[in-house]
Amino acid sequence: MLETLKQFSNPEISKILLEKIYEVADRYKNKFGKEPALMEVCGSHTMAVAKTGVKKLLTNHVKLISGPGCPVCVTDQKSIDAMIELSEGENRIICSFGDMIRVPGTKRTLMDAKTDGKDIRIVYSPVDAVKVAKENPNKEVVFLGIGFETTIPVLAVALKMADEENISNFSMWVTTKLVEPILRKLLNEGEVHVDGFLLPGHVSIVLGKDHYQYLADEYRVPGVICGFEPVQLLAGIYQTIKLLLNETPEIINAHRHVVRDKGNPQAQKLMETYFELSHEAWRGIGVIENSGLDIKKEYQHLNAKLRFPVKISEPKKTKCRCGEVIRGLIQPEQCSLFAKACTPTNPIGPCMVSGEGSCAASYQYMRED
Amino acid sequence: MTEKISLAHGDGGELAHRLIQDVFVAAFKHHDHAQLDAALLHVSSKKLAVSTDSFVIKPVFFPGGNIGKLAVAGTVNDIAVSGATPLYLTVGFILEEGFLYKDLREIVTAMAIEAKKANVKIVAGDTKVVERGSVDGIFINTTGIGVVTDESSLPRKIEEGDSVIISGTIGDHGVAILSARGELGLLTELKSDCASLNALTVDILNSSTKVKIMRDPTRGGVATTLVEICEDFQVAMELFEDALPIKPEVEGACDILGLEPLYLANEGKLLVIVAKEDEAKVLEVMKRHELGKNATSIGQVVAEGQGKLFLKMTLGSRRRLNRLTGIQLPRIC
Numbered sequence: 001m002l003e004t005l006k007q008f009s010n011p012e013i014s015k016i017l018l019e020k021i022y023e024v025a026d027r028y029k030n031k032f033g034k035e036p037a038l039m040e041v042c043g044s045h046t047m048a049v050a051k052t053g054v055k056k057l058l059t060n061h062v063k064l065i066s067g068p069g070c071p072v073c074v075t076d077q078k079s080i081d082a083m084i085e086l087s088e089g090e091n092r093i094i095c096s097f098g099d100m101i102r103v104p105g106t107k108r109t110l111m112d113a114k115t116d117g118k119d120i121r122i123v124y125s126p127v128d129a130v131k132v133a134k135e136n137p138n139k140e141v142v143f144l145g146i147g148f149e150t151t152i153p154v155l156a157v158a159l160k161m162a163d164e165e166n167i168s169n170f171s172m173w174v175t176t177k178l179v180e181p182i183l184r185k186l187l188n189e190g191e192v193h194v195d196g197f198l199l200p201g202h203v204s205i206v207l208g209k210d211h212y213q214y215l216a217d218e219y220r221v222p223g224v225i226c227g228f229e230p231v232q233l234l235a236g237i238y239q240t241i242k243l244l245l246n247e248t249p250e251i252i253n254a255h256r257h258v259v260r261d262k263g264n265p266q267a268q269k270l271m272e273t274y275f276e277l278s279h280e281a282w283r284g285i286g287v288i289e290n291s292g293l294d295i296k297k298e299y300q301h302l303n304a305k306l307r308f309p310v311k312i313s314e315p316k317k318t319k320c321r322c323g324e325v326i327r328g329l330i331q332p333e334q335c336s337l338f339a340k341a342c343t344p345t346n347p348i349g350p351c352m353v354s355g356e357g358s359c360a361a362s363y364q365y366m367r368e369d
Numbered sequence: 370m371t372e373k374i375s376l377a378h379g380d381g382g383e384l385a386h387r388l389i390q391d392v393f394v395a396a397f398k399h400h401d402h403a404q405l406d407a408a409l410l411h412v413s414s415k416k417l418a419v420s421t422d423s424f425v426i427k428p429v430f431f432p433g434g435n436i437g438k439l440a441v442a443g444t445v446n447d448i449a450v451s452g453a454t455p456l457y458l459t460v461g462f463i464l465e466e467g468f469l470y471k472d473l474r475e476i477v478t479a480m481a482i483e484a485k486k487a488n489v490k491i492v493a494g495d496t497k498v499v500e501r502g503s504v505d506g507i508f509i510n511t512t513g514i515g516v517v518t519d520e521s522s523l524p525r526k527i528e529e530g531d532s533v534i535i536s537g538t539i540g541d542h543g544v545a546i547l548s549a550r551g552e553l554g555l556l557t558e559l560k561s562d563c564a565s566l567n568a569l570t571v572d573i574l575n576s577s578t579k580v581k582i583m584r585d586p587t588r589g590g591v592a593t594t595l596v597e598i599c600e601d602f603q604v605a606m607e608l609f610e611d612a613l614p615i616k617p618e619v620e621g622a623c624d625i626l627g628l629e630p631l632y633l634a635n636e637g638k639l640l641v642i643v644a645k646e647d648e649a650k651v652l653e654v655m656k657r658h659e660l661g662k663n664a665t666s667i668g669q670v671v672a673e674g675q676g677k678l679f680l681k682m683t684l685g686s687r688r689r690l691n692r693l694t695g696i697q698l699p700r701i702c
Binding site: 018053356 | 611683
């Protein structure tokens with residue numbers, strides 16, 4: 001297995017693939033008069049193409065556009081304000097994934113609230129938050145549940161555990177997102193032109209290859225599910241451009257060792273059991289109907305939004321253009337705040353905070369100045 | 370009953386005396402230097418090196434060491450990488466009421482063992498006990514005093530072509546600590562590299578007069594340490610991605626958590642910038658030493674880009690490495 005994994009980052013294979021991409025990309029340019037524009041849907045892909053240097057090496061051959069697949073980046077500012085407000089309550093412990101706590105709301109971050117003495121803890125899994133609740137029976141423990149389909153089943157596991165063990169002081173504040181509605185919105189509105197998709201490796205483990213067939217059938221756009229190592233990324237890009245050259249929109253699973261056609265039925269069942277569709281607000285985009293999941297009515301006792309309602313006003317507009325970045329309309333460098341007012345030390349928008357954020361990837365991996 | 374530290378252990382009375390005699394003197398000895406309120410030290414050299422550091426770590430005990438070993442090795446290393454020979458340490462303890470006596474004894478024993486290994490004497494100390502909740506178990510401050518000879522005087526002028534050498538694998542301490550916190554569900558046997566480097570630095574300085582600067586890449590890791598050198602001395606360096614020695618388990622943990630090995634803390638690693646013509650000689654000397662057996666060249670000083678550190682990627686492109694921004698936070702998916 002280790003040998004197989006090593007092959008995924010083999011520089012010799014990567015260099016051969018790079019040459020092949022240059023060749024097909026140039027053929028594409030000759031045929032269609034422009035570079036092929038591929039969107040990496042997933043934030044981890046955005047990070048990986050920047051970190052490995054793939055994005056730089058493909059400049060002037062392939063246009064790589066960052067997509068909306070970073071859960072932190074798409075979390076609405078109002079949701080962050082609500083989470084901070086939630087932490088202000090008496091006798092409360094807020095548990096969160098790490099990268100959420102530095103994302104700015106209207107005025108403050110969860111980190112600021114933590115510095116002010118609020119009990120905000122970083123956990124590595126929602127199940128750990130349930131354990132915190134068990135260890136602190138006299139306090140209300142709230143887990144901030146954000147994420148795409150990769151994370152939602154794990155949120156469900158925590159809800160299941162709290163429900164079955166009757167842990168009355170645990171609840172979850174959920175604002176999750178689904179991949180399909182946002183891809184449909186991007187394609188329907190056509191603000192950004194995408195020729196093909198690099199489909200998310202992690203999300204696809206849950207959803208399966210067949211889930212994406214609508215892209216090929218309804219929109220005539222090809223997509224390749226790929227992993228995160230250089231060889232996997234380059235192979236995915238190469239295959240997508242070949243599909244474009246041949247004008248055969250298909251969905252290819254290039255991550256077959258972990259992604260199945262039907263995905264992970266057990267994870268899907270967990271999602272169906274505990275969650276139902278909800279209208280979710282996406283940062284910089286607005287509310288998209290049925291674009292996320294929230295806790296089902298029968299598990300309302302675990303829903304922090306109902307247990308601890310908070311009132312939040314409309315946030316003030318800033319010059320932050322994260323909304324356009326996650327829709328692939330602009331590159332991070334085109335935002336006037338990028339690397340000036342907005343840096344990882346002093347982030348204005350979530351794309352600069354998140355470990356999967358497009359601005360953070362550009363700041364960390366693309367600059368030489 | 371398990372003996373615990375109480376507030377009375379910090380009041381200067383009988384219990385405080387017993388604590389000092391039973392724990393600290395028993396471990397560190399009562400050197401002649403320490404008979405007055407201040408330690409009177411014999412220092413023959415013209416130049417002294419002084420360094421102080423406070424140690425707070427969670428958990429206090431971790432694979433490969435504990436806060437005490439770290440507090441000795443950490444300050445010894447700060448003196449050693451300056452080109453000085455560490456001779457004496459002072460130690461300050463801040464203990465939380467309720468801290469277990471047996472844990473303190475274990476920590477202090479580890480300090481004594483490490484001090485002996487590093488050939489330094491612990492000559493002065495202080496203990497305070499504070500109410501439960503005021504500190505997290507135990508905090509330790511150590512101050513080190515060493516001597517510098519003219520021959521070992523660093524830094525020397527860093528020039529284009531100089532080599533960047535590291536004494537071993539990167540990020541072991543950082544991952545060992547994360548894993549020891551038990552929050553990650555990571556099963557790794559990885560130990561912290563916590564160790565005193567002064568014997569190694571002496572060997573290096575004896576072997577070459579062309580060592581430009583040495584550093585131990587602790588918090589902020591290799592990248593942050595080298596960025597600081599680049600900025601302080603207005604030079605540019607390029608690291609080679611495919612030359613970085615990283616254990617598979619460190620790489621695996623970083624992949625899972627979205628962390629960068631180059632920014633993880635090391636507590637027993639040495640960075641050496643040396644003129645190219647002495648690179649082989651220094652590497653050979655380092656490899657003969659237990660703490661440098663995996664020493665390898667990882668980069669070079671380059672002409673363009675003063676004040677900046679770059680990473681030459683395996684696939685051919687290059688990117689700038691900045692210092693660590695804030696804390697490394699684990700990602701969501």
